[in-house]
Structures are given as structure tokens and as C-alpha cells.
Amino acid sequence: MSDYQQFLDERDKIDFLIQKGCQINSVREHLNGASVDFLHPNGNVTETLLIGTANGRKYFSSLLISQNQPKD
Amino acid sequence: MADLRINLAGIKSPNPFWLASAPPTNSGYQVQRAFEAGWGGAVWKTLGDPILNVTSRFAAISFNGQRVAGFNNIELITDRPLDVNLKEIYETKKKFPNHAIIASLMVEPKQEKWHEIVKRVEDVGVDGLELNFGCPHGMAERGMGSASGQVPALVERQTYWAKEVAKTPVIVKLTPNITDITATAEAACNGGADAISMINTINSLMGVDLDTWNTVPHVAGKGAHGGYCGPAVKPIALNMVAECARHPHINVPISGIGGISNWRDAVEFILMGATGVQVCTAAMHHGFRIVEDMIEGLNNYLDCKGIAAVSDIIGKSVPKYSDWGNLDLNYNIVAKINPEVCINCNKCHIACEDTSHQCIDMLTDANGKSYLKVREEDCVGCNLCSIVCPVDGAIDMIEAPRELAPMTWNERQAVLSVAAECKADIVK
Ligand SMILES: Cc1cc2nc3c(=O)[nH]c(=O)nc-3n(C[C@H](O)[C@H](O)[C@H](O)COP(=O)(O)O)c2cc1C
Ligand code: SF4
Ligand code: SF4
Numbered sequence: 001m002s003d004y005q006q007f008l009d010e011r012d013k014i015d016f017l018i019q020k021g022c023q024i025n026s027v028r029e030h031l032n033g034a035s036v037d038f039l040h041p042n043g044n045v046t047e048t049l050l051i052g053t054a055n056g057r058k059y060f061s062s063l064l065i066s067q068n069q070p071k072d
Numbered sequence: 073m074a075d076l077r078i079n080l081a082g083i084k085s086p087n088p089f090w091l092a093s094a095p096p097t098n099s100g101y102q103v104q105r106a107f108e109a110g111w112g113g114a115v116w117k118t119l120g121d122p123i124l125n126v127t128s129r130f131a132a133i134s135f136n137g138q139r140v141a142g143f144n145n146i147e148l149i150t151d152r153p154l155d156v157n158l159k160e161i162y163e164t165k166k167k168f169p170n171h172a173i174i175a176s177l178m179v180e181p182k183q184e185k186w187h188e189i190v191k192r193v194e195d196v197g198v199d200g201l202e203l204n205f206g207c208p209h210g211m212a213e214r215g216m217g218s219a220s221g222q223v224p225a226l227v228e229r230q231t232y233w234a235k236e237v238a239k240t241p242v243i244v245k246l247t248p249n250i251t252d253i254t255a256t257a258e259a260a261c262n263g264g265a266d267a268i269s270m271i272n273t274i275n276s277l278m279g280v281d282l283d284t285w286n287t288v289p290h291v292a293g294k295g296a297h298g299g300y301c302g303p304a305v306k307p308i309a310l311n312m313v314a315e316c317a318r319h320p321h322i323n324v325p326i327s328g329i330g331g332i333s334n335w336r337d338a339v340e341f342i343l344m345g346a347t348g349v350q351v352c353t354a355a356m357h358h359g360f361r362i363v364e365d366m367i368e369g370l371n372n373y374l375d376c377k378g379i380a381a382v383s384d385i386i387g388k389s390v391p392k393y394s395d396w397g398n399l400d401l402n403y404n405i406v407a408k409i410n411p412e413v414c415i416n417c418n419k420c421h422i423a424c425e426d427t428s429h430q431c432i433d434m435l436t437d438a439n440g441k442s443y444l445k446v447r448e449e450d451c452v453g454c455n456l457c458s459i460v461c462p463v464d465g466a467i468d469m470i471e472a473p474r475e476l477a478p479m480t481w482n483e484r485q486a487v488l489s490v491a492a493e494c495k496a497d498i499v500k
Contacts (some may be wrong), residue, residue: 003429004449013083027488032440062476068487 004008010056013049014063023049024064034062074374076367077383081241081266081346083200085112085172088338088382089366092329092350093118093176093202094246096360098150100160105165109360110367115269115350118149118204119157119193120178120216128289132269133304142304143353144208144278146212146289146296151176154192162196174243176405177234178204178211181220186233196299200240203231205256205312206272207245208299218247218272224259231263241266246312248305253312254319255313261322267459268316269327269350271309273299303351306331310344317390319344335369342382343389343394397482404472407432408447413466414444419469421443428456448472 001009014036022038025046033052039045051057076087090113091097098117106114110115122313127149135141143166150157165173170225175193179476206220212219212351220226227244234242244260245449248271257268287295308328316322323426328346333354341349350384354362370382379385409420409432421444424432446457458467 002450029488058479060477062402062479062489065479065483065487066477068490 007053007055088113088348090350091340092352094106094352096355100164101166106360107168107171108334110363114172115176115202118176118178122151126291128183131289140357142275143297143302143440144300146298154453162354165197172199174200174202176202183233190237196355201244202243206245208249208275209490218249221247224251224255227256228259231260231265235264243267245267246270247272257316257322268324269359270312271330273301276300291359303331314344325422335366345387347388391453400478402476405469406448406451408468409444411443419460423456423460
């Protein structure tokens, strides 16, 4: 799979969780990229995605920044 | 006609183009001819105890037909008696009162030595002094030049000694043979420098002769490292000027030196914070008259941009120079090949396929004609293909539509660590 395809795959998974109302709860960076924990809004369910591509890691970081920005 | 005059820490000259301290400023005859040709100032070949030179002294790299892409020397400071130089400085200043004459000085790191030479040189009416803490060869083996220029405490102390007696502005000329030039630039400021200039030459060995196994150049079969300058060093010099210009504790004017060959180079240095520029190699390569093109080019550039004075553009690019951590990670450009201009040499395809991201496809059109196309989604915008392409306009690097808001590495790390504080389980 090309880097780009892999990124699309990672982005789809992230978008799916965000659409379900999940928020990024914690991020662990390591040699294989980042493990991102998403917390479901109505409970303690946590789902973890391993994000390996550079664009994928830029993507969730951008989401985290907008998630942390105060909402009007 | 734009106003090309500059005032560097009180040293005034009719234009920003000075000859650097080097062979072109070795004598009154040369400096007077340079002023007649149009140079606004000259930093006299470094004065000090007259030295002995070896022969030969110079070597140059020609690169793909461009002669003197880089230049190397093992020449020392002046080999002429001080009194002879001073007499010629006096005569030159009398003939050209509106041109800047700066005396470059190098003596042992002793207070009385600095006091003596500063007083003697100022007596003949120079407009300023430049302390040479930069020569990387010969003089450095004797504790002068870059040997003292690499030690911030020595730079500060010697600047202070010169300033104790100097009545004219003191420029401190820095060596690039140091990891962080802002350390010595700051030391010069702490010593009271009125201005700094950079760069002197870079340690270098030009080559080895494959038949004789001698160094290039060699002196009776032996070589020693020299100082490198000319077009090849311009990016190194420009970065050093920019680093000093954006440093919060370095607030003196900068005289930019290193690989400046035409008005364009000069404008780049001025935009990056230099008040004026100095030139050596280009004058040695092409003669004094290159200054005519430099003046005309600078003047036309300013007129075209509607800018009244060269001093109005000093440092205009400095705010655009920052740390890597402040660059936008979400800004994207991609390569686009223009089939009408492309000559199908395949250089870009090979470069991308072998050493970048394998995203230039070789395709065939309906008529069986092959052409190249960038798969934009896989292109990382590295510029390599456009760098190796031999045809101007065959590859454009274009901005990709923005998909994500700007985000720098520093912003990213800040949000990750803030999140870590709120939720104890976020680990950097
Ligand atoms: C042959 C030669 C001799 C030089 N002698 C001196 C010198 O005596 N004092 C000095 O401060 N710099 C000296 N330099 C350095 C130049 O002034 C200048 O800093 C350097 O060459 C970079 O500028 P360029 O790339 O325009 O040549 C010398 C350079 C060359 C090539
Ligand atoms: S910019 Fe880089 S990645 Fe994009 S096509 Fe050119 S060489 Fe390949
Ligand atoms: S390097 Fe330039 S000219 Fe050569 S094939 Fe690529 S785009 Fe065409």
C-alpha cells in the first residue's frame, strides 16, 4: 500500500471515531509513530489507533489542536 | 535614482559596496582606482606587524564550467611596513574624502599592542576600524586571527582594548570557523563593538593532486589549510548574517561578507540584516569594474520597487527567518510538470524514483508519445525534481489547497504537553 493509501486508511479510522463523538484522550509517541486513545463521550470506552504515517500524525495533531480550542 | 548612501555605525559611504580587506585593498594605488571605479568604501588589507608570505597562495574550484566557484588562499596579512600603508591611506583619504576607508587591524592579544596600532592608524584619518579576528591560517598558529576569534572572552577583551582608545567606529570581523557565530558576535557587542562584519574565510583544503600526491596549492611539496571564500560560501555567510540579525542581544549594524558577486547577492544580504556589503573574490575574479553593474542593478531594483533608499530595505526579511519549530507543518506544495516545456530528459523521474518519493509516473498518451506526470497525492514537495530539471519552467512547484489549519511543531508539542498535564496518561 502506498504511503498515501495508508494515510487515507488511518484518516478514515480517525474520522469514524470523531464522527461517533469520540475525543482524543491521550497520545503516546514511540518508534512506530503514535498510539492515540479516543474516549467515547458517554462512557469509559477507549479505543486506541496506531497512527504510523507522517500525514496521519499531522492529522490527529491538528484535530487535537482544534479539539482544545475554546468553542464559541 | 534611489539613494544608495549608507551609514554603518557612523561610517558613511556613497553606496553599500565596499571592498573587503584582502589583495584588492593592498595599496593606495589599488584603493584609489577602486574608488574611481565606483566602490563606496574599502577595508584596507589587514595591518599589523608585516608578515612573510609563501608562494603559491591561491587555488580555486571551477565547477561545471563556472570558474572560481570557490576560492582558497593561504596568504597572511599585509607584508608592507605600517608607515608605508599609513602614508597611502592618508593620501587616499585626502583624494576621496567622501569614500569610506576602514583600517583592518590584527595584533597579538595584548592591550598595549591594540592601543598602539589603533592610535597610529586613527592619526592618518581613517573612517573606522575593523578588527580582524578571522584569518584561519598562519596568523591563527600565532594566536591571532581565528585563534582568538573563536574564543568569546578573547573577542570581548580585545574589542574592549581597541574601544578604550578608538575615536572612530569599531567593526569586529568574525570568523565562520565556529559552531555558533552569535556567541562571538555577542561577545563583540559586550566588548563595545559599534558594528560586526562577517564572514572571514572558512578552513579548507582545496584538493590533492592525483599524480604528485601534493596538496593544492602546495609550497615546495607541502601544504597547509587555507581560507575558503567566493560564491560557494554565500549560503553559509548569509545564514550567519541572518542568525546575528535576528538575535535579541545583537543590536549593532552588520557588514555582510562572503560570496557576494553581484547586486542580487548584495540585496539578499541587506534584506537579511546587513547595512552594507564587502566583496573580495568577485573583484579578484572580474576586476574593480563589476561595481558599475552592482550600483546600476541595485538602483534599478529599488526604483522598480518604488523604494527611495537602500537603507529602507535593511533587515526586511529578518522577521521571516525563524526556527524550524515555527514552520507550518500543514503547508503543502507539489510538483507540476509542464509537458509543453519538458524535453523528456527524465532527470526528474530518476531523481524522484531513486532518491525521493517515487511519484513521477512515465505515461504514454493516445498517440504513443511518452510523458511524465506527478502523482500529486504522493508528492512531498521536496523540490528535488525542479532542482535537477535542466529546463526553466518545465516544473512548477505549486501550493496545494490547504486541508488543515496551520500547525507548527512547537504548537503541536505544546498541545500534546498541555493535554498531558490535564490527563496524566498522555506521554510525550
Ligand atoms: C587572498 C585573500 C586574502 C585575504 N586577506 C584578508 C586579510 O588580510 N584580512 C581580512 O580581514 N580578510 C582577508 N580575506 C578575507 C576577505 O576579506 C573576505 O572576508 C572573504 O574572502 C569572503 O569574501 P568573498 O567571498 O567576497 O571573497 C582575504 C581573502 C582572500 C581571498
Ligand atoms: S517534489 Fe520531490 S516528491 Fe514531489 S515529484 Fe518532485 S522529487 Fe518527487
Ligand atoms: S527534468 Fe525537466 S525537462 Fe527533464 S523530464 Fe523532467 S520536467 Fe522534463
